[in-house]
Amino acid sequence: MSKTVEIIIEGKSYQLPVIEGTEGEKAIDISNLRDMTGYVTLDVGYKNTGATTSAITFLDGEAGILHYRGYPIEQLAEKSSFLETAYLLIFGELPNKSQLEKWESDIRRRTLVNEDMRKIFDGFPVNAHPMGVLAALASSLATFYPAVIDPNRDVDANYLRITRLIAKLPTIAAWAHKNSQGHPLNYPKNKYNYCENFLYMMFALPVEDYEPDPVVVDALNKLLILHADHEQNCSTSTVRLAGSSHVSLYSSVSAGISSLWGPLHGGANQEVLEMLEAIQKDGGNVEKFVEKAKDKNDGFRLMGFGHRVYKNFDPRAKIIKVACDNVLNRLGVNDPLLEIAKKLEEIALKDDYFVERKLYPNVDFYSGIIYKAIGIPTDMFTAMFALGRLPGWIAQWYEMRKEKQPIGRPRQIYTGATQRDYVALDKRG
Ligand code: CMC
Numbered sequence: 001m002s003k004t005v006e007i008i009i010e011g012k013s014y015q016l017p018v019i020e021g022t023e024g025e026k027a028i029d030i031s032n033l034r035d036m037t038g039y040v041t042l043d044v045g046y047k048n049t050g051a052t053t054s055a056i057t058f059l060d061g062e063a064g065i066l067h068y069r070g071y072p073i074e075q076l077a078e079k080s081s082f083l084e085t086a087y088l089l090i091f092g093e094l095p096n097k098s099q100l101e102k103w104e105s106d107i108r109r110r111t112l113v114n115e116d117m118r119k120i121f122d123g124f125p126v127n128a129h130p131m132g133v134l135a136a137l138a139s140s141l142a143t144f145y146p147a148v149i150d151p152n153r154d155v156d157a158n159y160l161r162i163t164r165l166i167a168k169l170p171t172i173a174a175w176a177h178k179n180s181q182g183h184p185l186n187y188p189k190n191k192y193n194y195c196e197n198f199l200y201m202m203f204a205l206p207v208e209d210y211e212p213d214p215v216v217v218d219a220l221n222k223l224l225i226l227h228a229d230h231e232q233n234c235s236t237s238t239v240r241l242a243g244s245s246h247v248s249l250y251s252s253v254s255a256g257i258s259s260l261w262g263p264l265h266g267g268a269n270q271e272v273l274e275m276l277e278a279i280q281k282d283g284g285n286v287e288k289f290v291e292k293a294k295d296k297n298d299g300f301r302l303m304g305f306g307h308r309v310y311k312n313f314d315p316r317a318k319i320i321k322v323a324c325d326n327v328l329n330r331l332g333v334n335d336p337l338l339e340i341a342k343k344l345e346e347i348a349l350k351d352d353y354f355v356e357r358k359l360y361p362n363v364d365f366y367s368g369i370i371y372k373a374i375g376i377p378t379d380m381f382t383a384m385f386a387l388g389r390l391p392g393w394i395a396q397w398y399e400m401r402k403e404k405q406p407i408g409r410p411r412q413i414y415t416g417a418t419q420r421d422y423v424a425l426d427k428r429g
Contacts, residue, residue, distance in 0.1 A: 229392025
């Protein structure tokens with residue numbers, strides 16, 4: 001017999017169904033609550049609200065577990081490639097050899113961006129933040145490829161849109177960087193794989209030869225895999241909510257990019273590096289900054305610390321910390337910021353304030369140091385996160401549309417003025 005819970009409202013008892021996930025997570029299904037009782041629930045920030053069921057990513061914040069389609073993140077980061085992981089997230093299974101070859105080749109031949117789109121870059125100020133450019137250009141894809149399709153009715157057209165987006169976003173991101181440098185834009189070279197091509201477009205100059213460094217390619221691949229999905233986070237929820245109105249995939253992803261940009265979400269990776277640099281500039285007094293973070297009147301937070309869901313450790317941060325040491329060693333980079341980061345982590349993890357609130361380093365804490373070591377400029381960090389998160393956004397959008405989920409439309413509890421009459425301007429105090 002299926003489980004229910006009883007709620008009693010104004011003395012009347014109601015039975016609500018319990019939904020249980022495959023990993024034992026439990027939820028009370030309140031989808032008929034308002035019809036049954038006249039009540040809605042209130043959960044600002046959705047701290048206790050499941051917005052959907054989903055078969056894509058499993059996350060256990062207490063145990064520090066992250067799985068994509070059942071596969072542990074540790075195994076994927078070590079053994080998979082970013083495009084293979086993207087396929088897994090979007091289509092639900094690891095591809096076989098011929099599926100993977102087709103997938104990689106379909107993406108490879110769509111890396112070129114329409115020349116008219118290229119002209120849009122000329123309209124941005126030279127110091128435009130790459131995330132603003134990325135969001136605008138992702139949105140503009142909807143004007144170059146305007147047909148809005150129903151993924152249930154036109155599977156091939158949907159596949160085309162997915163491969164186009166994965167192929168073109170790195171070109172747009174690299175061009176945003178090149179544009180900000182005042183450098184000529186590099187066209188993609190399809191002899192390269194996904195990561196190599198991105199690095200080539202980012203760093204090659206017409207006056208010099210360029211070959212992507214395998215150590216850097218490897219590090220980039222790992223970082224992108226670790227960012228590829230994270231269930232119903234802020235930007236993914238934005239993508240799902242925007243997409244629930246049946247707007248195009250491109251527009252939905254553009255909304256997700258804007259949401260990711262904020263410093264409490266993906267924008268934290270840029271903030272972490274800037275914070276570490278500020279500590280270094282200030283003389284390296286880590287304790288002083290820990291005290292500032294604890295001072296409620298200060299407003300300063302330790303960027304890269306804390307997570308809405310992880311309350312023990314962030315498994316992505318664990319992998320990135322090791323990768324960070326490896327990459328710096330293999331590239332022969334000695335970055336004093338890494339020492340500051342390690343010291344900050346050590347002090348914060350022993351401090352009662354952080355222990356009581358279960359604040360641990362998150363994925364953004366060490367990723368910036370690797371990005372810096374591989375030559376990615378600070379204002380591109382969040383754009384790197386966006387490239388990584390793209391398959392997750394697509395997978396979640398696709399799942400939501402395939403399941404024909406209704407338009408997202410939360411309720412509210414109104415707390416404003418009750419009805420009153422309009423007062424003429426000359427009668428107002
Ligand atoms: N430094 C100092 N205090 C903190 C921090 C921090 N980084 N994070 C949380 N707190 C405190 C906060 O002041 C509050 O204290 P109190 O209970 O005394 O009022 C308590 O911890 C709970 O914080 P919260 O803001 O209610 O927690 P939340 O779940 O709403 O926020 C968070 C989670 C990630 C937004 C927050 O921890 C934060 O702002 N961290 C810094 C930004 C950051 O690194 N963001 C990247 C998140 S991981 C990448 C991603 O997927 O987005």
